[in-house]
Amino acid sequence: MSGSESLQPLPGAGDTPQRGLAGLELIPRRHYGRWVAAVAVLVPLGGLIWAWANAQLDWSVVADYFTASTIIVGFLHTLLLTAVAMVLGMLLGVIFAVMRLSSNPVTSSVAWLYVWAFRGVPTLVQLLLWFNLAIVFPTLGVPGVFHVQTIAVITPFMAATLGLGVNEGAYLTELVRGGIISVDEGQHEAATALGLSQAQSLRDVILPQAMRVIVPGLGNETIGMLKMSSLASVIAYSELLNEAQKVYFVNARVIELLLVAAGWYLIATSALSIGQYYIERRLGRGLQRVRPRSAVERLIIHVLERISARRRGSGTA
Amino acid sequence: MSAMVDAVAVEKHFGAANVLSDVNLTVQEGEVVCVVGPSGGGKSTFLRCINRLEKPTGGVVWVDGEVMGYKRDGDRLKEMRERDVRRQRRKIGMVFQRFNLYPHMTALENVAHSPVKVNREPRPEAERRARELLERVGLADKIGAYPNQMSGGQQQRVAIARALAMRPRLMLFDEPTSGLDPELVGEVLDAMKQLAEEGMTMIVVTHEMGFAREAADRVVFMADGRIRETGTPAEILDRPRDPRTQAFLKRVLG
Numbered sequence: 186m187s188g189s190e191s192l193q194p195l196p197g198a199g200d201t202p203q204r205g206l207a208g209l210e211l212i213p214r215r216h217y218g219r220w221v222a223a224v225a226v227l228v229p230l231g232g233l234i235w236a237w238a239n240a241q242l243d244w245s246v247v248a249d250y251f252t253a254s255t256i257i258v259g260f261l262h263t264l265l266l267t268a269v270a271m272v273l274g275m276l277l278g279v280i281f282a283v284m285r286l287s288s289n290p291v292t293s294s295v296a297w298l299y300v301w302a303f304r305g306v307p308t309l310v311q312l313l314l315w316f317n318l319a320i321v322f323p324t325l326g327v328p329g330v331f332h333v334q335t336i337a338v339i340t341p342f343m344a345a346t347l348g349l350g351v352n353e354g355a356y357l358t359e360l361v362r363g364g365i366i367s368v369d370e371g372q373h374e375a376a377t378a379l380g381l382s383q384a385q386s387l388r389d390v391i392l393p394q395a396m397r398v399i400v401p402g403l404g405n406e407t408i409g410m411l412k413m414s415s416l417a418s419v420i421a422y423s424e425l426l427n428e429a430q431k432v433y434f435v436n437a438r439v440i441e442l443l444l445v446a447a448g449w450y451l452i453a454t455s456a457l458s459i460g461q462y463y464i465e466r467r468l469g470r471g472l473q474r475v476r477p478r479s480a481v482e483r484l485i486i487h488v489l490e491r492i493s494a495r496r497r498g499s500g501t502a
Numbered sequence: 503m504s505a506m507v508d509a510v511a512v513e514k515h516f517g518a519a520n521v522l523s524d525v526n527l528t529v530q531e532g533e534v535v536c537v538v539g540p541s542g543g544g545k546s547t548f549l550r551c552i553n554r555l556e557k558p559t560g561g562v563v564w565v566d567g568e569v570m571g572y573k574r575d576g577d578r579l580k581e582m583r584e585r586d587v588r589r590q591r592r593k594i595g596m597v598f599q600r601f602n603l604y605p606h607m608t609a610l611e612n613v614a615h616s617p618v619k620v621n622r623e624p625r626p627e628a629e630r631r632a633r634e635l636l637e638r639v640g641l642a643d644k645i646g647a648y649p650n651q652m653s654g655g656q657q658q659r660v661a662i663a664r665a666l667a668m669r670p671r672l673m674l675f676d677e678p679t680s681g682l683d684p685e686l687v688g689e690v691l692d693a694m695k696q697l698a699e700e701g702m703t704m705i706v707v708t709h710e711m712g713f714a715r716e717a718a719d720r721v722v723f724m725a726d727g728r729i730r731e732t733g734t735p736a737e738i739l740d741r742p743r744d745p746r747t748q749a750f751l752k753r754v755l756g
Contacts, residue, residue, distance in 0.1 A: 374555055375602035375661075379668060380592040380620040382585065389619065393606045 246441040250432065251448060259428030260449045266345055266414045266424055271407055273350030278357025283387065285362055296358065303355035309416050312348035315339065316420040345417035345424075353410060360402045364395030397468050404461030408454050415450075425449055462486060506531045506566055506672055506703040507552060513560030514547055514727075521547045522558070522727045529672075534704045536714035536735075539724040540750055545707040548724070549674050552705070553594040554587055566593060566671050592620065595665030599677040601657045603649040603664070609636060610645045613664045621668070628667070635663040639693045655686030659693050666697075673697065675706040691717075711755060715739055723747045 238244075250256055277299075285296035303311070319335035326332030339347075368391050376386035418427035429442040462485075507529040514522040522544045529535050537545045550556040552563050554571050562579070563570045571587050572579035582590075603612050613632035617623040623631075636645055639659040649657050658678055665673060675694065679687040691713050698704055698717045708714060714721050714735055721738040723731040723746070731744040739755075742748045 369600075369602075371598060371600050371602040372604065375596075375598060375604075378553055378555060378591060378594075378596040379616040379664070380588050381616065382588060385619055389615065390604055 242440050242444075243438070244441075246438050247444050247448075250429075250438075250442060250445045253432075255428045255432065256425070256445055256449070259423060259425040260453075262423055262428075263411065263414050263425040263449075264453065266342070266349070266417060266422070267407065267411045269346050270349035270353055270414070271410055273346060274353030274357050274406075274410075275403075277351065277354025278361045279392075281354065281358040282361035282365060285358060286365060300355045300358050303352050304359075308348065308352050308413060309419065311352050312345060312416055312420055315348045316341065316344040318344070341417070341420050341422035344420055345414070345422045348420075349410065349413060349417070353406065356406060357403070360399055360406070361395070363402075364397075364399040365391055367398045368394045400468055401461070401465055404457065404464070408457050408461075411453055411457065412450060415446075458485070459489065462489065504531055504567075505529065505564070506533070507705065508564040509548075509552065509561070510564070511561035512548065512551055512558045512563060514544075514551060514556065514558050520727055522551070525561070525724075525727075525729055527722065527729060527732075529703060529705060531703055532701045533719045534698045534702075534706065534717055535720045535722060536718040537705065537707045537722045537724055538709070538711070538714060538738075538750075539730075543725040544727040545724050546676050549596075549676050549705060549707050552672075552674060553591050553596055555596075565590065588620075592668055593671040595668060595670035595673045597658070597661050597665055597673070597675045597678045599681050601649070601654070601661045601681070603657055603661055605649050608646050608648055609641060609652070609660045609663075612649075612660055613667045616664070617667050632663070632667055635666050636660065638696075639663050640689070653686055654682045655689045658682065658690045662690075662693055662697070671703065673702055673704045675704065675708070677707050677709065679708065679710055709754070711739060711751075723750070725750070 281296040281299055284292040285300070287293050287296075316339065318339050322335050324332045325335050325338060372390050372394065373386055376390045381390070414424055415426040417424050418430060421427065423431075425446050429446040433439045433442040505528050507527065509525055509527045512522055512525040513520070525544075525548055527535075527548075537548070539545055547556055551558045552565065552570070554563075557571065562572065568590060569579060570590055571582055573582055573586070603609075604615070607615065610629060610632050613635055614625070614628040617628040617631070618625050633642075633645060636642060639662055641656060641659055641663070644652055644656055644660070647656075649660070652660070658681075662678075678694070679690050682690065687710065691710060694704070694706070694713070695717050706713070706718070716735075718735050720732060721735050722729055723738055723742070723744065725746045731738060731742060731747050738747065739751065742751055
């Protein structure tokens with residue numbers, strides 16, 4: 186219907202066929218709503234900044250402790266814990282995802298059980314369980330071969346790594362499984378017909394293609410892990426939040442030190458977001474569907490693209 | 503001349519549905535056999551039973567003197583381990599309707615991958631041969647191209663080169679031109695004809711009656727999971743006896 190209508194000349198179009206060309210100015214639509222929205226947002230935001238600037242807290246304390254050595258060490262511990270727990274989680278994720286997809290009913294049930302148990306229990310509860318393992322198993326080992334004192338092995342770092350990593354593995358199992366399923370069935374058939382083993386097919390053919398689906402999710406999981414690592418403060422692992430707490434237990438500058446911690450978390454998560462953007466762009470070459478992005482993300486991406494464009498420009502000049 | 507393929511009473515059912523019933527076919531070494539027939543008639547399933555991408559629920563398939571998937575143990579046949587089936591599959595090349603090239607590898611990597619990983623050939627040697635094979639199918643200039651940078655016809659020719667890189671004794675083609683734009687069909691069929699002339703044993707599931715007439719030694723008509731009729735291209739395409747074949751050819755050839 187609309188097709189046939191659009192073939193008809195518009196009323197009056199025949200009279201002045203060159204409308205819009207003969208020196209007439211084209212005026213884009215004005216977006217007045219955006220100005221209204223900007224004012225409506227900026228005024229309360231300004232008030233909020235003013236309130237914090239004049240609040241009962243000492244910004245010089247924030248500045249002093251921001252680069253204090255205990256805080257920096259805590260931050261590095263946070264990064265270490267995040268990295269180790271993610272590596273453990275990824276290993277478990279790949280292993281259990283493959284088990285879950287196996288045709289062997291025993292292995293796929295075991296994988297299902299793992300995901301069910303570790304996704305179903307809160308992470309904090311899991312951390313406390315690992316940390317208190319010594320209460321139920323005073324020694325660990327194989328009877329008659331070797332044994333060790335549990336308390337010597339399950340340090341706060343070990344408990345945090347196990348708690349966060351094993352928990353993460355359950356989520357990554359689902360992520361990796363989704364990635365593997367997303368690869369076209371014909372790929373596996375071609376690999377099989379060409380004589381590849383299951384393991385070779387998985388490593389060389391399936392997983393590289395599954396990565397396109399897995400990596401964006403993995404970026405989000407890593408950012409989540411960085412924040413979740415603060416739970417380890419509860420079991421006295423000396424990560425960022427724990428170090429900040431130790432300081433404010435002494436000097437009572439609670440909000441100042443929490444702001445220091447918050448600042449470092451924001452720096453780290455921002456850096457990870459930028460890294461994620463570049464990795465996704467690299468993996469996506471020509472193939473990727475685009476995830477809708479927020480205005481702030483678009484702004485950050487715009488800036489990043491300007492920076493890399495300028496760098497390329499100066500490189501060729 | 504000896505039999506390259508001997509399918510004996512092959513059956514396949516998925517649940518209650520019979521996809522193949524009592525399929526018997528012997529293909530001699532160097533022979534080119536085209537399998538034609540209506541969609542859903544079991545052609546592709548039969549092809550996939552030959553290299554055991556699909557396990558037949560009954561019957562056996564002999565390829566090059568071995569029973570596929572089974573080991574002789576006295577008067578019994580015992581099902582093989584997966585790795586032994588893989589060894590058998592190496593001498594059977596397969597080309598798919600949807601090419602199934604590895605999208606993250608270049609044409610050269612696609613072709614050289616299996617010789618290096620499965621046959622443990624040294625990489626330089628495998629890549630030299632991959633170049634030769636790609637030249638043979640007319641793709642010397644596409645060696646470094648990724649699948650999504652090539653046309654369907656080019657991709658399918660890479661897929662043929664990839665199968666040939668394993669030095670197969672038998673080539674299976676599963677509707678190799680059905681996924682192609684009409685103007686690209688010829689280049690793939692030419693590559694297949696060349697292969698046939700070189701003496702490769704080939705089983706081709708196809709809707710290209712012209713190819714069957716020109717290149718096939720024998721044509722097999724399949725419908726409803728059974729072989730209805732077998733004969734020379736002239737016998738089947740010009741003087742079909744089975745009413746199902748007659749009806750099918752009337753629809754296809756007009």
